């Protein structure tokens with residue numbers, strides 16, 4: 001079986017009990033904590049920043065994967081690195097100089113990645129494959145949790161999987177948006193290896209039951 005990772009998005013967690021929530025979801029089997037940063041400018045919602053990342057950092061040992069839905073991106077990158085982020089991803093259309101933003105992330109000791117919205121073309125990958133640790137394919141339009149998976153994301157995941165395999169590099173292929181027990185295997189068959197799930201996990205009382213069921217689906221891929 002491939003090395004699959006489950007990355008609960010804390011967007012759907014109870015923010016009043018965030019330390020407890022991240023501890024519980026890691027105990028339930030999460031491999032990564034997915035941390036959604038929205039700026040009410042690049043996306044029409046406003047969430048959490050480096051202070052919250054710093055606050056949850058001591059509660060978990062697993063990597064914190066910061067998804068920046070902000071524009072511009074560069075100014076906030078060092079703050080998240082200092083706050084304990086391990087992976088930082090951003091949207092290419094939100095960066096003035098993509099290569100510089102990727103380098104900035106790496107210079108601060110984090111893994112770097114690009115995020116593609118449903119309608120963002122993959123050509124942004126053309127000249128940066130050797131600088132990427134993660135590629136994140138959005139299977140919803142960014143901004144809100146609890147949306148439905150856009151099926152066209154599957155062909156995009158497959159196209160990225162081919163590009164990663166051709167590159168010979170070890171790049172995580174993450175999918176985010178509407179991932180549930182019922183469709184996680186389909187995303188894995190398309191080529192994803194890292195699965196963000198917000199409402200599917202935090203919307204249920206027993207996180208372990210959901211994560212175990214997701215792993216059960218992945219075991220059959």
Ligand SMILES: O=C(CO)[C@H](O)[C@H](O)COP(=O)(O)O
Nearest residue numbers: 142143145146177178198199
């Ligand atoms: O980045 C996001 C939205 O922009 C969220 O991570 C994503 O939508 C996860 O939530 P859900 O699993 O409920 O769809």
